[in-house]
Structures are given as C-alpha cells and as structure tokens.
Amino acid sequence: MATVPNRRATDEDGMIFMRRVLTLLALLLWAGGAPAQNATAPDTAAGGARATTLEDILARQKNRLKGTTQRLPDALREIEGRPVPLPDGDAGVPQLGTLGGASDPDLWRALKSGAQATPSSSTARGQLMQVLGEDWRLVRRQYLLRYGGYVLLGMAAIIVLFRLIRGKIAIRGGRSGRTIPRFSLSHRIAHWFLASVFILMGLSGLIILFGRPLLVEFLGRDLLVGRMGMDPSVIDTLKSVNSVLLSASLQGHNLFGPVFVLAWAIMVVRFMKGNFFQWADAKWILKGGGLLGGHASSHHYNFGEKTWYWMVVLIGLGMCATGLFLLFPMLSQTLVYHQAATLLHAIGAVLLIAVAMGHAYVGSIGMEGSIDSMLRGEVDENWAKEHHDLWYEEVTGKKADHANDPGGAEAQAEGAA
Amino acid sequence: MTDAALTTLLDQMDADIASYLEACVHCGECAEACHFYLATKDPKYTPTWKLQPLVRAYRRHKAPLRGIRGMFGLLPPEVTEDDLRDWEELVYDSCTMCGRCTLVCPMGIDIAGTIRKMREAYAAADIAPDGLKQARENVEKTSSPMGVTAKALLAQVRHQEEETGLKIPVDREGADYMAIFSSHEIMASPEIIGAYARIFDRAGLSWTISTKAYEATNVGVQIGSAPLAKKLVRRVVDEAERLGVKYVVSPECGHAYGAIRWAGPNLLGRSFGFEVIHIIELLDRLRAEGKLPVGDKDGRRMTLHDPCQIVRRGGLLKEPRNLLEGACSNFVEMKGAGIANLCCGGGGGVSANPRAEELMIAAFGEKLKQIDEIGGIEAVVVPCANCRGVFEDGLFEHDRDEDLEVISLGQLVADRLAGDAPPKPSE
Amino acid sequence: MTVLQFLEGPMFYAAFAIFAVGAIWRVAGIVRLGRKPDLAPPKGSAAAGWFKGNLRHFVPRGLFAERTWMHLLGGYAFHLGLFVLLVFAAPHIAFFERFTGLSWTALPRWGFILAAEFAFAGLIVLWVRRFSDPVMRQISDRDDHAGSWLTFLVMLTGCLALEEAHDALRALHMGLVNLWLIYFPFSRLMHAFTFALARGATGAVYGRKGMNP
Incomplete structure (x- = not known):
C-alpha cells in the first residue's frame, strides 16, 4: 500500500508513531471538549498537548509579540520590524521574498506557541493558522490513508474469500414461488434514494481522499517512474488528471452533501420500526447468524441488519454533522474543529463504505432472493422462512417449518415424535 | 395480424x-x-x-x-x-x-x-369476448342486447299503466319528449317506466315511447364497432325525427348517453333535428322550474354513486346532487365523490362479459370499501342502470345485498313527488 | 481548435439544429394527423377547455396525491429545480448570451446550488421508483432509462464543473449536453413539448362537454 510517501524506515518510526497518535487523540479531544479558542494573545497556551514542551519558546515569544494583532501580516510586520510585501487585496498571505516570509522561523515559533493568523485560503474571518495543521496533515497522510486503504481492501478481500469458500447462498429448498411483501414502495424508494446518493458521495469522497496518493504517488512515482522507468513528466500529467478529478469530486461531493442529509433523514425515519434490538438477536449472535450453518432465528431484521441500520444512523449523523461543518466553515472560528472534522469524516466514511460493500454483496449477488425485497418489495416464502422466520410467522400467521435446514428434517421428526 | x-x-x-x-x-x-x-x-x-x-x-x-x-x-x-x-x-x-x-x-x-x-x-x-359477441348478435336480431322485443316492452308498459293509473303514450307523433330505456331497465326494473309516467304527468309534458326505437343501450360503443354504433344511433334518430319530437330523453344509463349525445352526430355525420337530453338533466331543469314539488323527503342515510359516463365523462355533476338535496334529508357524499369517483367496476361492456365477472366483483370491492368508509349508509343512489346491475351482483357476491339498497334517481324523485303516494312495489 | 471549442462551436450548432428541427418536425407531424370536426352540439368552449386542461393537470388532485405523494414531490422537485438551474444559473445565462445576446438576472450562487439539489433529489427519486416499483418495471422501456440517465449525467457533469477551473470538465458537460440535444427529439424527452398537446386534446373534448376534469 503506497499511500505513504517514500520514506526510509528509521529507528525513530516508533517514536513518531506514538507522537502522531497522541496528536490525533489531542485533536479529537480538543475538538470535542475544549472551549472554542479565541483569537487572543498567544500566551493563552492554546497549543494544548504541546504547550508544555514549548514553554521556553512561549516565554520568549511572549515578549516579542506583545502588542501585535493576531493577523498574520501584522504579526509579520512587527517581527524583526521587517516590511512584508502583501498580495493584492486583503488575502493576508505574505509573498515569499528573498529574505523569506511565511517560513520565517520566528513566525513558526510564534504560531507553535499559539499565535493565530489567517491562512491563505481563509473562508472565514478569524480562522487560525496553527502548527497543529502540520500534525493533521501527517496524521491524514500516514495513518488515515494507510489504514483506511487497508480497511477497504481488506473488506473487498473478505468478500472475495467468502464468495470462494461459501459460494452464493442459495435458498434452502429452492424458491417456493409464493411471495410475501417485505418492503413497501416508500421503503424501497427511501433505501435506493440513500443508496444512490451514498454511491455518489462515496466515489467522490474516495477520490478526494485517495486520488492523489493512488494516482500520483502510487501509480506515477512508484509504478510508472520507479518500477517501469517512464519519464518523470508522466507524474505531472497524472497530477493534472488528479487536479481535474479532484475539482470535479469536490464540487460533486459538496453539492450532493445536503441531498445525502435529506436521504439519510428519510431512511432513518422510514426504517426505524423493527430495527430496535430484541432478545432474538442475542441468540442470533450465538449462532453466528447462520452463516456458519445451522439456523439463526430473526424478526423482520436480523442482528446484522440492525447493526448496519444503527451504524448508518449514528455514523451517518456524524457524517452529516462533520460534513455540514466542512461545507459551512463559517460555523466555527477555530480551524482545529475543521481538522478534527476532516479526520472524523474520513474515518466514518471508510467504515460506512466498508460495511456497505458487505451489505451490497449479501443484498445482491451474494444471497439468492435478497434483492427481490428491494426491487419488487416481495420475497419468496422460503427465503423468509430461512432468514427471517419470526417475521414470517408474524406476517403469515403460519408456523415456519425448518424442514429445509440442514438436519432440520430430522429435528422436526424428533419434535413430532 | x-x-x-x-x-x-x-x-x-x-x-x-x-x-x-x-x-x-x-x-x-x-x-x-x-x-x-x-x-x-x-x-x-x-x-x-x-x-x-x-x-x-x-x-x-x-x-x-x-x-x-x-x-x-x-x-x-x-x-x-x-x-x-x-x-x-x-x-x-x-x-x-x-x-x-x-x-x-x-x-x-x-x-x-x-x-x-x-x-x-x-x-x-x-x-372480442364471447359475452359481447353474443350481445352483438342479439342486437342484430332483436335490436336489443338482452333480446327485448317490442312486444315485451308493450307488456311492461301496460303493466305500469295499471300500477300508476296513468296513460303511457306509445308511438305518438308530435310529442315533445321521446324516452328511450336501457334493456336492463325494461326487463329488470320496469317500474322506472311508471316513474317516468308520473314525472311527465306532474310536470305536464307531452311524451312518448316508441316501439321502433326504445333501446338506448349501444353495444356498438361497448364492443368498439363504429358501424354497429352508427346503426343503433340511426334507429333512434330516424324514429325521433319521424315522430317530430323536440327532445330524446336518454335514460339513467352511462354509455348510452355518450353514445347518442356526444358520439352520435359524429357517427351519423350530421347534427340532429332534435336535442338529446339526459333524464337527470331534464329532472333538474323541471326541479328548477318548480314543476316537481317534493313531498316527504327520504330520511334514510344515503349516498350517491357517480356513474363515470354521466358525471366524469358526461358533465352532469351538479344535477344529480340538486335533485338529491330536494329528495332526501340525510345525504352524505363519499370520499372522492364527483368527478373523481370510483367506477362500479362493470361499465364499458365488462358487465356483459361473463369471463370478466370475477375481476369485476373484485373491482366492485373497491367501490364497496369507499361506501363503507362513510359508515352507516342504508341506501345508495345509482343513476345508471348498468351500474345498478353491477351493484346488485357485487353486493350479492360480497354478501352485502341485505343491508344496502340500490335505488334509481328517477325512481327516488318520482316517489318523493308531493301528494303522490308511492305505488306498492310490484312483485 | 480545442476539443472544448469544437464542442461549444460546430458540434453545439449541429446538435442544437438537430434538436430544434427534430422537435418541430415531430410536433408538426403529430398536429398534421389532424382530427375530424366534432359535430355534437357543444355545451362549452373547446378552446377554453384546451387551456384549462393544460393548466389543470399541473396540479394533482388531493385524492390521488395522498397515494403517490413521494412521486409527486420527486416530480415537482426535479422539474422545477431543473427549470430554475437551466434558466437562472449564471454560467448558463452567460452561455445563452454568447449566442443570443440576451441576458437576464442570474440567481445568486446559493440559489442555483439549491435548485440543483432539488433537481438531483427529485430525479434520483423518480429513477429509483422506476426500477423498484412493479408497475414501473412493467411499463418502463429502454428509452425511459436512457432519458433519465442522460439527463442525470448532463446535470452531474454540470455540477462537477462548478469550479469552472478546468476545460476538461466543461468539455465533458458540453459533450453530454450535445448528446442530450441530439437524443431529445427522438425520445420521450419530447414530453417537454407534447404534454401541451395531450392535455389540450383532452381539455378541448371536456371543454365541449361543458366541464373540466
């Protein structure tokens, strides 16, 4: 998995790993619990996790920056008393001059200690530029991309393996030819509405997350140039391709976001009935969901479906919240929330996409008769008896016999005897 | 093909x-x-x-x-x-x-x-379905899909004259109104002829029934044969013009009205020397002119079925309601009444098609559901002879024929005329 | 000539010509079939009925709306959304102005985005219903799906090009627009024009009968 830029492994890796994880935790905790950070004096030590390690710098910078405003150009003007060329307008980003500008070590020290400034692509006044951004960037690149990729590829591998070992799950005893209604039209529309938007959001989101590392780093730098020895200019081409894809994906992702919220809300309401956990679910878990053989009883939804529903509800809520937050950055004054939001948003997305892959597999080509419930709204009686016997009994008022289960016939004969 | x-x-x-x-x-x-x-x-x-x-x-x-x-x-x-x-x-x-x-x-x-x-x-x-083919054969032989002959009609007319004590003019030239009927009415509920007699008598209008053109049912329209439809319309038109009437009164029958009123002139390729008027239209006009004073109102909880060809496709929406307002005191509309009302399930030749009976009865179930939604209905006014037939069959099949009476609008109006004691129901 | 120039130049002219000529040809072909004069004495005006029928069918009857409200919401959202974003989006107005010289007030960007959200939500609901309802599965044909997908892709590529930073994305959008224009007159997308004929025909018949369902 080449989602990580080439880097020689060193002994420090372990240390760096710990530091990154701690940073990530700090970011999340901070976003979750810390009061909104005001654009005030740097001595508020808003650096949190790293304020202690930088106390000396903080103390030094405290005097130097005293009396300056917090916007970057002003701060820069004060530092070293050196004039800084400004770009047109009020963007507030200094151009890099011969003496350096934005990379001024003092400035970075100041920022590290909690000084605040307006970043180059400011979407809201008063947003911070802070050193945590660098940690955020590295957490995103080194851990999120790597492990996110592992999760998604792993899920695909599990599905392929499952297919190879278990094959398509056929209806025991075949189709009966008699159907019973399972999902109303409004259920089906709610489901497919969310599914369609989910696919659009998922694809565009994956491009935003993995586009550059996959296309430029992996395909370009590693494979085409590194292994196949192609001209390095191919990397530039791939970068352009990526920038087009990224622009498209970002616009699409932003536009479909609110539609996703709507579709998600409809789905949550429409499918809530029957999705609360029941006693039968515990037994279902003990029997491994019947995937390993045997029969696991369930109501309208089994434990797996219920878990999936609540994942969609809870993670989906998180996705909607963090997503809207990213879409409307002016909702917050503090950049750290956005950093946390991007990480949470991506983690949630990877989880949802991974489980959705399994859901889609079992719901379509993985299990005979499942897709009927969402295409026609009806399922075969034998399918219902096998997978949702308690629901079958509720709906039809008939007893679900398990004559088709492995060993079911004998069990029944015993029961009769 | x-x-x-x-x-x-x-x-x-x-x-x-x-x-x-x-x-x-x-x-x-x-x-x-x-x-x-x-x-x-x-x-x-x-x-x-x-x-x-x-x-x-x-x-x-x-x-x-x-x-x-x-x-x-x-x-x-x-x-x-x-x-x-x-x-x-x-x-x-x-x-x-x-x-x-x-x-x-x-x-x-x-x-x-x-x-x-x-x-x-x-x-x-x-x-085409055998039932409709049979009806077409009957029409070609006897001019009526149910095989009603002029002799049978005259027998029913005489019987109604006895019931009402009124003279029913037959084949009278120079009358203002010529009434035509659906075969279902002549055979199954001839008292409607008596009701006409009482209404025309009370309103003081001159009218007649022709023995050459008494049949309003148009199988040609049902089976979909323009030549046959034309032939059936022409018979009525020729007779009406021969008798020199001013109006032909179309009965409480759905497609018959559309067949002669809206399709007729186009089938014949000319306009008529008389006006086609639906019995409901005529009754409402007479009501408005004060010629049909109402006595005791019918106190039963009643609702109205809107026959598709008369209301939705015929344009007679307010007329039956005006009449019911005068004739009964406990009238309730069903949900979706009027132009969007549900069909009885047996129009357009379906009721003449035995093969379709099961489907028709199932479709009537939707109608029954609609009536049951109001609750407590004792009688339903159905101003279409074909719908009435479907209602009667349907109520029987759904085992509801005991608690819901199906009545004709003309009959109801005639029965509620002031000073007229309704005649005893004939056996 | 770049690809984009071709797609916005010669190709667009050709596609638009096919669209315009085809649509006019088809509507004229329908009208040309003619109808026999109605000899039955009218109770009302056929002409008034024609207009009334056209207006009446814009609004559903409550009785039926109760049963199919999801479909109705989807239909309204899609059609109104599409209309607004087609006619009042700033990039579209700029495009029209290039050819006609006409210009009008554009919606603010958020309004245009909102219209697009409605249109997308509506179109997806309509399409999703098409494949998950037995009635729709029975009556739908390839043309229905092709029309839905083409329209969706035109809208999607339009929204992907929102940043207006890459010619490739604009070209993709324009290419699909051209395809859509060419497909239009041969497909059921023509309902955008024929709806008036159908509603009018029924409205006129009922108008003569002195009523209007």
Whole structure:
C-alpha cells in the first residue's frame, strides 16, 4: 500500500508513531471538549498537548509579540520590524521574498506557541493558522490513508474469500414461488434514494481522499517512474488528471452533501420500526447468524441488519454533522474543529463504505432472493422462512417449518415424535 | 395480424391519439386510479400498459421521425394477431373506459377514449369476448342486447299503466319528449317506466315511447364497432325525427348517453333535428322550474354513486346532487365523490362479459370499501342502470345485498313527488 | 481548435439544429394527423377547455396525491429545480448570451446550488421508483432509462464543473449536453413539448362537454 510517501524506515518510526497518535487523540479531544479558542494573545497556551514542551519558546515569544494583532501580516510586520510585501487585496498571505516570509522561523515559533493568523485560503474571518495543521496533515497522510486503504481492501478481500469458500447462498429448498411483501414502495424508494446518493458521495469522497496518493504517488512515482522507468513528466500529467478529478469530486461531493442529509433523514425515519434490538438477536449472535450453518432465528431484521441500520444512523449523523461543518466553515472560528472534522469524516466514511460493500454483496449477488425485497418489495416464502422466520410467522400467521435446514428434517421428526 | 385489424388500428390515429401516445412518460400514476389495479395490485392492469399494441403500431407506422429511428433499428416489431389476443383481456375485461386515469395523468391522456379506439380494431378482426359477441348478435336480431322485443316492452308498459293509473303514450307523433330505456331497465326494473309516467304527468309534458326505437343501450360503443354504433344511433334518430319530437330523453344509463349525445352526430355525420337530453338533466331543469314539488323527503342515510359516463365523462355533476338535496334529508357524499369517483367496476361492456365477472366483483370491492368508509349508509343512489346491475351482483357476491339498497334517481324523485303516494312495489 | 471549442462551436450548432428541427418536425407531424370536426352540439368552449386542461393537470388532485405523494414531490422537485438551474444559473445565462445576446438576472450562487439539489433529489427519486416499483418495471422501456440517465449525467457533469477551473470538465458537460440535444427529439424527452398537446386534446373534448376534469 503506497499511500505513504517514500520514506526510509528509521529507528525513530516508533517514536513518531506514538507522537502522531497522541496528536490525533489531542485533536479529537480538543475538538470535542475544549472551549472554542479565541483569537487572543498567544500566551493563552492554546497549543494544548504541546504547550508544555514549548514553554521556553512561549516565554520568549511572549515578549516579542506583545502588542501585535493576531493577523498574520501584522504579526509579520512587527517581527524583526521587517516590511512584508502583501498580495493584492486583503488575502493576508505574505509573498515569499528573498529574505523569506511565511517560513520565517520566528513566525513558526510564534504560531507553535499559539499565535493565530489567517491562512491563505481563509473562508472565514478569524480562522487560525496553527502548527497543529502540520500534525493533521501527517496524521491524514500516514495513518488515515494507510489504514483506511487497508480497511477497504481488506473488506473487498473478505468478500472475495467468502464468495470462494461459501459460494452464493442459495435458498434452502429452492424458491417456493409464493411471495410475501417485505418492503413497501416508500421503503424501497427511501433505501435506493440513500443508496444512490451514498454511491455518489462515496466515489467522490474516495477520490478526494485517495486520488492523489493512488494516482500520483502510487501509480506515477512508484509504478510508472520507479518500477517501469517512464519519464518523470508522466507524474505531472497524472497530477493534472488528479487536479481535474479532484475539482470535479469536490464540487460533486459538496453539492450532493445536503441531498445525502435529506436521504439519510428519510431512511432513518422510514426504517426505524423493527430495527430496535430484541432478545432474538442475542441468540442470533450465538449462532453466528447462520452463516456458519445451522439456523439463526430473526424478526423482520436480523442482528446484522440492525447493526448496519444503527451504524448508518449514528455514523451517518456524524457524517452529516462533520460534513455540514466542512461545507459551512463559517460555523466555527477555530480551524482545529475543521481538522478534527476532516479526520472524523474520513474515518466514518471508510467504515460506512466498508460495511456497505458487505451489505451490497449479501443484498445482491451474494444471497439468492435478497434483492427481490428491494426491487419488487416481495420475497419468496422460503427465503423468509430461512432468514427471517419470526417475521414470517408474524406476517403469515403460519408456523415456519425448518424442514429445509440442514438436519432440520430430522429435528422436526424428533419434535413430532 | 389481420389486415382489417391493422388498417382499423391505424385509421383511428388522429392528432389527439398521437398526442396521447407521444406524451406518455411511463410515470405509472394511472395505476393508482384504476380500480382493477387497486383491487388486484397486478401491474399488468396499469392503464397505459393496456395501450401497448396501439403504441407499437403507432411507433411503427405513424410516428414522426420513425424513419430515423428505423435506421438505428429502434422500431418496434409489427403487432401480430397473437399480440392482440394477448391484450384482449386487458382491453375488454379490465377496462370500463371510466376515464379516472385521465384525472391522475400529469399529461391528461384520455386512456379510456383511446381504449375505445383500440376496440375498433378488435371488433374489425372479430377478436372480442364471447359475452359481447353474443350481445352483438342479439342486437342484430332483436335490436336489443338482452333480446327485448317490442312486444315485451308493450307488456311492461301496460303493466305500469295499471300500477300508476296513468296513460303511457306509445308511438305518438308530435310529442315533445321521446324516452328511450336501457334493456336492463325494461326487463329488470320496469317500474322506472311508471316513474317516468308520473314525472311527465306532474310536470305536464307531452311524451312518448316508441316501439321502433326504445333501446338506448349501444353495444356498438361497448364492443368498439363504429358501424354497429352508427346503426343503433340511426334507429333512434330516424324514429325521433319521424315522430317530430323536440327532445330524446336518454335514460339513467352511462354509455348510452355518450353514445347518442356526444358520439352520435359524429357517427351519423350530421347534427340532429332534435336535442338529446339526459333524464337527470331534464329532472333538474323541471326541479328548477318548480314543476316537481317534493313531498316527504327520504330520511334514510344515503349516498350517491357517480356513474363515470354521466358525471366524469358526461358533465352532469351538479344535477344529480340538486335533485338529491330536494329528495332526501340525510345525504352524505363519499370520499372522492364527483368527478373523481370510483367506477362500479362493470361499465364499458365488462358487465356483459361473463369471463370478466370475477375481476369485476373484485373491482366492485373497491367501490364497496369507499361506501363503507362513510359508515352507516342504508341506501345508495345509482343513476345508471348498468351500474345498478353491477351493484346488485357485487353486493350479492360480497354478501352485502341485505343491508344496502340500490335505488334509481328517477325512481327516488318520482316517489318523493308531493301528494303522490308511492305505488306498492310490484312483485 | 480545442476539443472544448469544437464542442461549444460546430458540434453545439449541429446538435442544437438537430434538436430544434427534430422537435418541430415531430410536433408538426403529430398536429398534421389532424382530427375530424366534432359535430355534437357543444355545451362549452373547446378552446377554453384546451387551456384549462393544460393548466389543470399541473396540479394533482388531493385524492390521488395522498397515494403517490413521494412521486409527486420527486416530480415537482426535479422539474422545477431543473427549470430554475437551466434558466437562472449564471454560467448558463452567460452561455445563452454568447449566442443570443440576451441576458437576464442570474440567481445568486446559493440559489442555483439549491435548485440543483432539488433537481438531483427529485430525479434520483423518480429513477429509483422506476426500477423498484412493479408497475414501473412493467411499463418502463429502454428509452425511459436512457432519458433519465442522460439527463442525470448532463446535470452531474454540470455540477462537477462548478469550479469552472478546468476545460476538461466543461468539455465533458458540453459533450453530454450535445448528446442530450441530439437524443431529445427522438425520445420521450419530447414530453417537454407534447404534454401541451395531450392535455389540450383532452381539455378541448371536456371543454365541449361543458366541464373540466
């Protein structure tokens, strides 16, 4: 998995790993619990996790920056008393001059200690530029991309393996030819509405997350140039391709976001009935969901479906919240929330996409008769008896016999005897 | 396909039909309006699907730009006789041409009228249900689908004269009004003739019944044969013009009114020397003129069924309600009453088609549900003889014939005339 | 000539010509079939009925709306959304102005985005219903799906090009627009024009009967 830029492994890796994880935790905790950070004096030590390690710098910078405003150009003007060329307008980003500008070590020290400034692509006044951004960037690149990729590829591998070992799950005893209604039209529309938007959001989101590392780093730098020895200019081409894809994906992702919220809300309401956990679910878990053989009883939804529903509800809520937050950055004054939001948003997305892959597999080509419930709204009686016997009994008022289960016939004969 | 069927099918396609076939976006809304779909939930009863053979013939032979579509191999295959036979059930058994689908259609497509045109091709190829073929034979022999002869009519007239004590003028030249009836009325509820006698007598109008043209039922319209429909309309028109009447009174019968009032002049290719008036229209006019004073009102909890061809497709929406307001004191509308009311399930020749009976009874179930939703209804006024027949069959099959009475509007008005004691019901 | 220049130049002219000529040809072809004069004495005006029928069918009857409200919401959202974003989006107005010289007030960007959200939500609901409802599965054909997908892709590529930073994305959008224009007159997308004929025909018949369902 080449989602990580080439880097020689060193002994420090372990240390760096710990530091990154701690940073990530700090970011999340901070976003979750810390009061909104005001654009005030740097001595508020808003650096949190790293304020202690930088106390000396903080103390030094405290005097130097005293009396300056917090916007970057002003701060820069004060530092070293050196004039800084400004770009047109009020963007507030200094151009890099011969003496350096934005990379001024003092400035970075100041920022590290909690000084605040307006970043180059400011979407809201008063947003911070802070050193945590660098940690955020590295957490995103080194851990999120790597492990996110592992999760998604792993899920695909599990599905392929499952297919190879278990094959398509056929209806025991075949189709009966008699159907019973399972999902109303409004259920089906709610489901497919969310599914369609989910696919659009998922694809565009994956491009935003993995586009550059996959296309430029992996395909370009590693494979085409590194292994196949192609001209390095191919990397530039791939970068352009990526920038087009990224622009498209970002616009699409932003536009479909609110539609996703709507579709998600409809789905949550429409499918809530029957999705609360029941006693039968515990037994279902003990029997491994019947995937390993045997029969696991369930109501309208089994434990797996219920878990999936609540994942969609809870993670989906998180996705909607963090997503809207990213879409409307002016909702917050503090950049750290956005950093946390991007990480949470991506983690949630990877989880949802991974489980959705399994859901889609079992719901379509993985299990005979499942897709009927969402295409026609009806399922075969034998399918219902096998997978949702308690629901079958509720709906039809008939007893679900398990004559088709492995060993079911004998069990029944015993029961009769 | 037989040449006759295809030629007839293509002959039906004018700009209106073409607009309908072109505008359909397959939105499926019409299914929600069709009582056959509602009763069975079978997607094949989606109204627009019933037009499929016509759509294919249109696309292949008439549609603009079909040449370019053909270059890409996008023309549908020719409609075969087997296709027509496959669709026969949909065209005859499961469409009462009630036109409710037109109301829900975002494109306003008149599917009922288009089915009527499709039936022309079926009739030309002689692909039709046996029940309707039988009715057609009866008409050709006796001029009435139920085989009602002039002799039988005269017997009923004499009987009604005895019941009411009034003279019923027969074949009288120079009368103002000539009444025609549905065979169902003459055979199954002849007291309606007596009711006419009392109403005309009270209003002081001169009227007559003709022994040459007493039958309003038009099998030609039901089976879809313009030549037959024309023949049946012509008989009434010729007789009315011979007698020199000013009005022909169309009875409480759905399609009969449309057949002579709206289709008639077009079938004959000329306008008439008299005016066609529906009995409900006439009654309401007389009511407005104060010529039908009401005595005791009927106190039962009643509702009104809107026969499709009279209300939705005939335009007589307010008239029956005006009359009911005068004649009963406890009138309740059903949900969806008026123009969007549900069909009884047996119009458009379906009730004359024994093969379709089970489906018809199922569709009537939707009507019954609608009536039961109001609750506590004792009688339902049904101003259409064919609907009344369906109601009676349907209530019997649903085991409800004991608690719901089906009454004719004309009968109700006649019974409630001031100072008239209703005659004892005949055995 | 770049690809984009071709797609916005010669190709667009050709596509638009096919669209315009084809659509006019088809409508004229329908009207040309003619109808026999109605000899039955009218109770009301056919012409008034024609207009009334056209207006009446814009609004569903409550009785039916109760049953199919999801479909109705989807239909309204899609059609109104599409209309607004087609006619009032600033990039579209700029495009029209290039050819016609006409210009009008554009919606603010958020309004245009909102219209697009409605249109997308509506179109997806309509399409999703098409494949998950037995009635719709029965009556739908390839043309229905092709029309839905083409329209969706035109809208999607339009929204992907929102940043207006890459010619490739604009070209993709324009290419699909051209395809859509060419497909239009041969397909059921023509309902955008034929709806008036169908509603009018029924409206006129009922108008003569002195009523209007």
